[in-house]
Structure formats: structure tokens, C-alpha cells
Amino acid sequence: MGIGILVLILFLSFAAPLLGLPSPYQQDLANVLAPPSWAHPFGTDNLGRDVFARTLAAAQLDLGVAFAVTAVSLIIGLTLGSLAGFFGGSVDAVIMRSADLCLAFPFIVLVLVIIAITGPGLTGVYIGVPLTSWALYARLTRGEMLVVREKEWVLAARTLGLPVWRQFARHSFPHVWKPALVFSTADFVLNIMILATLSYLGVGAQPPRPEWGALIAEGQPQLLNAWWISTLPGLFVATVGVAISLIGDGAAELSGEDMKVVA
């Protein structure tokens, strides 16, 4: 179900030009603020641009950026968290205290600071999000690793004289990555929201580039006379969020572990 919705959205987003939808940038000043109709399912904005086309175009940007930052956080967090859990001692102390440090900052403020340095745009998102969210993955994975490293097959690998990296990579790591992967589906949604929030605040994707948060922000002044410009993309984003959460639930079930993920 979740995968179905997501695939449909991605398909529409890439196939939009073929389906006869106008370009997301094309202005039609004779037809501004038109309410939803068959020609413009989500209506048009104050420059006559098709809101549905813009919403679909934004899907590529939002899903792409959110996927990239989630994947980077996941990879860094998995690696550092499992190393911390496996080796313990000073490795653990250094990695986990860094994680604490990264989580201690109010998240949005940290990202805003980075954006203040890099200037408005997506660079701040690419740097700021992984900088904090790797720590969540690291904590999760470290906890798993603390359990797995005491398993008897890891001890058996030691008694057989296998090198440490094999004890780690072959006999421990394959047992710890699942929870982090499941968590990443929830984090993916969260990252879409973060990107949308930052763009809504005007420091993420810059106009005229279509982005969900930016679309909502653009429609806000017209909310009373053209409600569709903000509302319909907002509902669209909510649908995407639900779809990805469903994928996460499915993944949690498949991974066979009784996990409750807070999305």
C-alpha cells in the first residue's frame, strides 16, 4: 500500500510532461488564482502556474533530498554506532559523547546556524541534517551491538582466532543493522518535514524552485481567497508521509522484530 502510493507519486512526477501537464514554471497571467478544475486539479497560483504540476515537480526535490540526507545519516550512524558498541572503551566514549553533543543542540537552531554560514539553499540541509540525525542511528545501533557482541558465536569466532574485523563485520554487524533501517523510514518522513519547514521559513529551497514547504508558504497570503494553493499541496505531503510510514511498518514486520517506531 505504502509502496504503491509512493511509486505512483514518483511516476506522476517524472511523467508529468508526458501527461500534458504544463511546466511547473510556466506562467499564465490570464488565468491566475483559478480554483481546482479538470484542467488544473490543484488550481493555479497568483502567477497562473499550475499548482499540481508544481507539487509533483517538488516531489522529486523533496524525496530526493530527504532520501540523500537519510541515507547519509543512516550510513554514518550505523558505522559509528556499531563500532562504538563492539569495541567499547575509549572508542565508545569518543563516539557516543560526540553523539550526545550533536543531539544537545536544538535541531532547527543548529540548521539555521549552518544556513547562516552557507547561505540560504539546500547546502545547509545537506550538512545540518546528517550532523544531528546520525547520532540517533548511532545510539540505536550501539544498543543492539552491546547485545550481539556478547553472543556465543562472536565468542566462538574469537576462540577460532578470526581477526577482529571479521568478528565485527561478519559475526556481529549483520545482526545489528535492521532496527536502524526501520527507524530510517520514520526519519525519512521527518527529513521531508524538515526540508519543507526550512523552505517554508524561506531558508531551504529558493523560489522559483518548487518545494512543498515553499508552495505552502507561497499560498499563505492568498489563503482566504484561494485556499487551494496551500491546502492541496499540504494534504499531498501528508499523504506521502502516511505512505512512507506504512512502508516503515511493513519493514518492521518483515524484520521480524517487535519494534515500535515513533514517527
Place this chain on the structure above:
Amino acid sequence: MSGIGARMISEQMPAVPRPPEAVALSVRDLSVLFPAGERVVRAVDRVAFHVRAGESLGLVGESGCGKSATLRAVMGLIKFPGEVVSGAVELQGVDLLAMTPRERRRARGRSVSMVFQDPGASLNPVFSVGDQLVEVLRVNLGLGRREARARALELLEQVGIPAAKDRLRSYPHQLSGGMRQRVMIAIAIACSPAVLLADEPTTGLDLTVQDQVLRLLVDLQAKLGMAMVLVSHDLGVIAGVCDTVAVMYAGRIVEYGPVGEVLEAPRHPYTRALLSAEPTVDAAAKSRLNAIGGQPPDLTALPEGCSFAPRCKFRIDACGSASMELDRQWPDHGSACIRADEASG
């Protein structure tokens, strides 16, 4: 050292010939401590034993008497905050505890390896049996993929696994407990170690399977000329398999000797109590199990003198100040009881 000096020392030592080249594993004065809050658990206390190539030693005792800790110390697997505070573990004349971590790692698997109690837990559930065997062969012996595969097949056949070729592709959960233990044994002997440590290898298996696994261990040991240390709480198992037996109590070896002598004519009251606590089939069904009274001692606060004294039927006042040294050393039948000869009479 000059000839005279050497002779003098050898005259002072008890007349025990110790051909060093035949002793595969020699443990001397081994002590292991674990901190427990404010206090310290002396899990292994000045333990000493020797095993020659082709021979096997049984370590018996109740749960928590230090059997497994001894094996782990021999393997160099005591983890912080536990600590080996004294002793030497000589593997074919080389002290394992004095090795660098790298040398020690190389000795594991190649010179000494270990079979664990629960074969279900000691095989990695995400790799097939063949993968796990091949990994050890390739890493430790540097075999190529094809050679390792062939050798893995041989090993599985050697440990008596039917349809070994198909089993290479099986995952641990697809095998029965006995089969898993056979696989574990195959992995442990893959690099022909000189010493095999077995930590209760048959606990948790069916009686008939236990017997098969034990017989397999004995066969392999004889065939490969390995020295074996078998830990068990079951005297019956030790009797059937081992040449020598060491009875442990509260971290110490309290009786040590050839298995026949120890079981026929125990010289320590604890061994006698263990023997009479052993349930037998032909004992009248009505008779109650002959349990040993009292509890094993708190290892953080061992009593003065003999630590078995509080539970001992033969206790006398002198036990409170007795040292728990074995009265005779290997290979003789020694006991740590000051009344050894009276009590066993």
C-alpha cells in the same frame, strides 16, 4: 645453570618426570579474579593441571565452581574487569598469557580451540554451515576457496554428518542439536589444534545424542592426537571419556588423579559426595537423591581454611586452618583434604 645446581633443584622437587615435549597443555598457578561491587570474586584460585598429547582431562564441579572461567582463562578470553592475576598457561611449551594479543589470536583456532555448551548459540545464524567452516579454513590456513570447500566437506564427513554435501548449504537452524554440535566440533578441529577445550559439550542434548557426541570427541582425539580438556558437571561423562580428572570446588582443584582411581577410591569428601549424589538407574526408585547439604560458598567471602568444610561430614577443627594444597602432585592422585587418607578409608 650449572649441572650441580640443576641436580640440586631436581632433587628438591617431587619425583615427577615431566617430559616437556609430550605435555600439550600445562596450566600452573592460574588465578582469575572478578570484581563484584566492593568485593572480589576469586573465580579460579591457583589451579594447575597438565594434559599430554592424546590424553584428556576432565574438569568436574558444581555450577559456578570456576570450570568455565578456567577454560576461558586458558583461551585468554577473560574480559575486563575480570583479570588473570597469576599463573602460566603453556601451550606446547609456550606461555599463552605472555604472548602479544596478535600472537595469542594466531594461537587460537590453530593450536587451541574450543567447543561450547550450546551449539545453537555458538553458530552464526545468518551464515550457512559451509560458509562458517570455509571462513575458518581460509583465514587460518590460507586455503583457496575451492580447497577450503573440499576440506569443509571432508571435515563434515569426519564428524559423521550424513549427506555432508547438502549440509554445507544448511543454516544452523535447519540442523538438530546433535548435528549442530558436530558442526561446531568440525569447526573447532578444522585447523588441527593440539589442544581442544570442550565446555560441557553435551549438556542440553538428548542422552543418546550425548553419547554419540562424546564418542566422536574421543575418536577424533585419538585419531588426531589432540589433548582435550572436557568440562562437565557429570561424573559419568568424565568417567567414559577422560584419562585424568580434576575435581573443582570454589575455584580450586580439590582432587586430581587418574580417572579410575578418583572414581573408585576418592580421597576428598567433596568427590565422595559428588559420586553419591549421582543418580543411578539401578538405585531403588524410592531412595531419595543423595544431595549435598548446604550451598556452594559465596566466592566473595570464602571461609578460612578449607572452603568445603562448612558442608563436610568429616569436618574437624583443624579444617578451619587447613591450606587447600593438593597433597600429591601430578601424575599421582592428590587431594586437598587434610583428612584425605582417613576419610577415604
